[in-house]
Amino acid sequence: MSKTISGLQYDRKTKQWSIDKRIKNHGRIRQRLKATSTEEAETEFYRIIADLQVSNQRTQDGIMTFNEAATRYVNESTKRSLDRDIVTINLAKGFIGSLTLSQIHMGTLQALIESRRKDGIRSATVKRDLAVIRRILTLAARSWRNNDGHAYLSCPPLLEMPDWEDSAIPYPLDWQEQQRLFEALPSHLAAMALFAVNTGLREQGVCWLRWDWEVKIPGLDTSIFITPGRKRTYSDGVWPGEKNKEDQMVVLNRVAKSVIDAQRGKHDEYVFPYSGKRITRIHNTGWKNAWKKAGLPKSGEYNRGPHNLKHTFGRRLRNAGVPLETRKVLLHHTNGDITIHYSPAEVSELIEAVERIVDQKPSQILRRVG
Structure with missing residues (x-):
């Protein structure tokens, strides 16, 4: 030089x-x-x-690009689904990263939306992507301030959420379909699926189910499980908590109880281990292959994942005449007045409700043809 x-x-x-x-x-x-x-x-x-x-x-000057705003959002956010938000942010950067926040609106987002649609992404997923972008813009307008105390954006733009009418339809199973599917599943997944269809517990709740979440019920000769509503850190990862951040009670009918009893002694921490470790998901290759082998719908019109087990559980409760309020509790739907503090008598009532779906009572599921 x-x-x-x-x-x-x-x-x-x-x-x-x-x-x-x-x-x-x-x-x-x-x-x-x-x-x-x-x-x-x-x-x-x-x-x-x-x-x-x-x-x-x-x-x-109070001007910020999307890249800068996204970096601040990631650094300051404490939400449980931040990893999923980062996926959206990295995708969006390729379309709007260099734009200032005032330049972001439906017009400048259209290329991102069309690209996602061309890639076959469902509108529900695109809505979630846009919700992350909207959250960042809202923070820049209402919470963040520059050195002069001014907002980085005067007003967040109105983002119109797409609806391409492409959401997957739930596919509750009838008894014959359940039998074919469960017989095609590997034994460890079949046990998890049988437990899920008798309790309504969502996929990650089943995967994370721990023995220290079990609570004995005096006088009923049974137990329940309480999944923590808040995030908890364990030696092998972080339980993200329930969606509504409330503890969820899982009651057992005799089928679910038999599954639990069969799992005892297989692992010190987790109810459903595989090769000595926690299973991270049910919706894996084993599930997908079993779904096809069982002759269940292959088109994208229907949901083909384990969440159908929760829908099956809910439909069977309704067919069995279980009252709506009781179904809400069993399906872990929050209505503002539900508490996890139940008496043994109330737990007994919930157990009686889930016992109604054990017997395979004929019930026709009407489906649209074509």
Whole structure:
């Protein structure tokens, strides 16, 4: 170099260029460069410094790009589904990352929406993507402030959520379909599925079910399970908690109880282990192959996942004449006045309700043809 540039360094041992410099209104920046020559190093150095200065000036002026807003959102968010939000953010960056927040609206989001639709993504998923973007824009307008105390966005835009009428239809099983499916499943998945269809517990609740969640009920010669509503950290991962953040009670009819009794002693922590570890999901290759082998619908019109077991449970409760309020409790639907603190007598009433679906009573499920 013809002259020394403050902050631009060269390591003769590694033969690498780097920056180590303090930038006004930003702080210290330390970064290795890709340059292989003096000229390339100078060019890269000045470009990085200029980009930072422009970014800092935008921040001072109350202007923020989507990339900058998304970074702040990820750094400050504590929501349980943040990992899923990051997937959306990384996708959106390719379409709107360099835009300022004021430039983001339905027009500039249209390319993202059309790309998702072209890839065969359902409108429900696109709605979720747009909800993440809307959340970031709302925070920039209502919560975040620049150094002058001004919002980064005057008003979040109205985002119209697409509805392509492509949502999958639940497929509750009749007794013959259940038998064919369960016989085709690997034994460890069959046990989990049998438990789910008799309790209404969602997939992750079954996968995470732990022995220390079991609660003995005095005088009833049985037990229940209480899944924690809040997030909990265990040695092998983090239980995300229930969707409504409320503890959920899982009562057992005689079939579910027999499944639990058969699982005792297989693992110190988890009710449904496989090869000594927690099973992370039921909807895996074993489930998909069994679904096909059982001759169940293959088209995307119907839901083909384990959530159908919960729908089957709910339909059988209704067919058995179980009252709506009781069904809500058993299906873990919150209506604002449900509490996890039940007396043994109330638990006995819930057990009696789930016992009604044990006997295979004929019930026709009407389905649309074609």
